[in-house]
Structure formats: C-alpha cells, structure tokens
Amino acid sequence: MKLLVFSVLFLLILWILWHGYRRWYINPKLERHLDESAAALKPLESKLKNWQKIAPREVEPFAADYRYRLHLYKLLSDYNRTGLFPSAWLTEKYFAQAYMAEWLHFPTEWNAYPEKLEHLTTVLLIQGEIRVRYHVFRFAGKDDKFYLGVAGPYTEDSIATDHPYGTFSRFQEDGTVSPEEEVRWVHEHITMKK
Secondary structure, X not given: OHHHHHHHHHHHHHHHHHHHHHHHHHHHHHHHHHHHHHHHHHHHHHHHHOOOOOXXXXXXXXXHOOOXXXXXXXXXHHOOOHHHOXXXXXXXXXXXXXXXXXXXXXXXXXXXXXXXXXXXXXXXXXXXXXXXXXXXXEEEOOOOOEEEEEEEEEOOOOOOOOOOOOOEOOOOEOOOOOHHHHHHHHHHHXXXXX
C-alpha cells in the first residue's frame, strides 16, 4: 500500500513539474514568437480584414523568409486569399524549409531560428511498398557550425503545404553523417514511432 501511495505521489509531482515547466518556460517563449510574427504581418492582416488591395511586393518578402512563410500562408488561408501567396515559394522544398525553421525555433529544441538554413538534398526512401521523400537541410547559428536537419516524410499524394510530422534534427555536424544516413535514422526513430 505504501508503494502505491508513493507511486501516485511521485507521478503527481512529475505532472506538476511538467505543467509548471510548460506554463512558465515554454508558453511565454511561444507567445513571444507568435507576437513577433503577428506584429510583422499586422499591416497585411489589416488590409486583409478590410478587403484592401494587396500588391505582390507586399507579400513577397514574407514568403521569401522562412521565419514568416508558414505564418503568412496561414494568415492568407484564414481570409481565403491563398491566391496571393507567390507561386515561386509555394513548393514542397520551401515549406519543408519553413517547417524545419519552426521546429528549430521551438523552445524545447534549438530555441532560435537558424542564421542560415540551406536545402542540401532530397532523399527518396523506398521500403517495400512505401515510397517517401525527405528534405535534408544544413543549418547554422551564430557559431557558424553547420548541422543537419530533416523534414518529411512526403508521399506522392502530398501537397506543398502539408505538415511534415517527421521533422527532426539530432544536431549532427554536417560531414559527420551522410544525408541518407540521417534520413534513415529519422524515418526509423521518429516517423515510424508516430
């Protein structure tokens, strides 16, 4: 009986610690990030609300920037105006890049946008009947060390804006592991576990 009471108390304490960590550490950082994106896109949102004309030059800089690409697309989608999103940036590769940036920016991951985020290659993974694509990126922070990150999987039925639920980085330095090896690891340990 004592063991049961101790186990319940231990789990309760863990639950309290986890929710405290989320509430006082993670949530404020997420809110600050969303506030920054919302502030940058505020002039566009105001025009969308009032059905004012929006010139392509007003949208292009946000679509071109991986830090704002997803937020811009969602904003345009909320107002049924995705036709304003520049077609040059409406590709799987560029949305995978934006999802990789968002994953890195998350407080429990790298907690920052990368200074550089470059598409290295696309890896096709075939396992029996399963054919999926992953985009491999190299990214760097202020220290200029490059690491690998993977966004995927994408299938033949995927559309450019689909959320790649297997987005992940082990923060392996570029050159220490091949893009193909990193994709296989992510597919095995992240994608197949979800």
